[in-house]
Amino acid sequence: MKQELLDKYNVPVPRYTSYPPANYFHDGFNDYDYADALQASNNQKPELISFYFHIPFCHRLCHYCGCNSYPVPEGEIVDRYVEALHKEIDLVLPLLDNRRKVSQIHYGGGSPTVLPAIELEELNDHVLDKFPTIANPEIAVECHPGWIMEQGWVQLVKSGFNRLSIGVQDFNKEVLRGVNRQSSRIPMEDVMEILRSLDVRVNMDFLYGLPFQTEESFAQTIERAVAMKPDRLVTFSYAHVPWAFPRQQILEKVGLPSGDEKSRMFETAHRILCEADYQPIGLDHFVRKDDELYTASQNGQLHRNFQGYCTRRTTGQVYAFGVTGISQLGTAYAQNTKDIMEYIEKVEAGILPVAKGYLLSREEQITREAIEMLMCNYRIDWNELSEQLSTPARSIKQATAYDEAHLREFAEDGLIEFDKNQIRMTPEGRLFVRNIAASLDKLMLETNKSFSKPV
Known part of the structure; x- marks a missing residue:
């Protein structure tokens, strides 16, 4: 990996084990x-x-x-x-x-x-x-x-x-x-x-x-x-x-x-x-x-x-x-309390020990599928996603932060190849798949959250 690419792309981005x-x-x-x-x-x-x-x-x-x-x-x-x-x-x-x-x-x-x-x-x-x-x-x-x-x-x-x-x-x-x-x-x-x-x-x-x-x-x-x-x-x-x-x-x-x-x-x-x-x-x-x-x-x-x-x-x-356990459902996440005694006492009282969670909008559900396809398979096929989600490819791109100018920069740096139908990671770019995923994430356009670096 070229040092200039490490310097450019080794910046904090989500791990995307979930979306959001x-x-x-x-x-x-x-x-x-x-x-x-x-x-x-x-x-x-x-x-x-x-x-x-x-x-x-x-x-x-x-x-x-x-x-x-x-x-x-x-x-x-x-x-x-x-x-x-x-x-x-x-x-x-x-x-x-x-x-x-x-x-x-x-x-x-x-x-x-x-x-x-x-x-x-x-x-x-x-x-x-x-x-x-x-x-x-x-x-x-x-x-x-x-x-x-x-x-x-x-x-x-x-x-x-x-x-x-x-x-x-x-x-x-x-x-x-x-x-x-x-x-x-x-x-x-x-x-x-x-x-x-x-x-x-x-x-x-x-x-x-x-x-x-x-x-x-x-x-x-x-x-x-x-x-x-x-x-x-x-x-x-x-x-x-x-x-x-x-x-x-x-x-x-x-x-x-x-x-x-x-x-x-x-x-x-x-x-x-x-x-x-x-x-x-x-x-x-x-x-x-x-x-x-x-x-x-x-x-x-x-x-x-x-x-x-x-x-x-x-x-x-x-x-x-159990404590901090995250349930990952079709349209929601729910995370249990991290405090052991609070967990025990709530459950003993017959209360689900939820501390926080998240309901996904339809747009976020679509973005989740696109990012998962990229993170798992190093590619996004917009037409395949369209069939999977029963949603036009154009609408899927609109649900994400899809930006051809941004993708072109990744391509010029040798991280991806892309056209109107696909985004595909190059072997050299796979180390920075999180960066490509983050570029499709509308939540990353304005965020004050902290993340780890890819490398």
């Missing part, structure tokens, strides 16, 4: 609005259901963490929290059509594996007892390898999880010490041997842009991961947003890599993974050619929700449980 981004949610959206949105979602697309559970507890907080996480509290708080999750399920499920099918269940955090596997299994059973599933639904949990012994991995699989997402972040112990992260309790090669024997799908997640990381050290980490052949491998760019997560200020004292160094880490990891026959998917995923995500990307049919990248087979509206 979560920092546009507001507290004018309440529990009654959420109940109405839940019922309305039964008649909206997609028809499938994705359940998300947020487990906010960690044995130790990592300095880089941008999640809603808390040290494991003493006393009965964790038990009350798990009971509240079950009670929230009982508040939400009666509002959903029980003929709809579950396609995904996902646990995030925090560290969901703080909880015993049996408690995670009971939460799964609670929702699966009420709904049918698609064939081979994806039931996944994020795992912190620093606190799991051999039997713990076995128990997770026996509890019904068919995909484990392992937060390795880095194999370099100096890097892990610098960010206060516990390294894997047992060698990752041994973990993979256990999981392969149980025929479970494995993701490995890595983070680049951390203190003490270099292009060479991160390359060594990725080479070690490739040798273990996980099914999917993710290279997340560390988002430094200390105004939102003050704990990240600690890393400024240690020192963070420059944007140029981060770019080299990504490019080197990309090269290693492609040489090992992993295929790049979306913003940060790499998969095998036999992975359904690869097939979907080749067909221009890759999707994304708060669970991550998915296909038409598995994509669903997301119904979230």
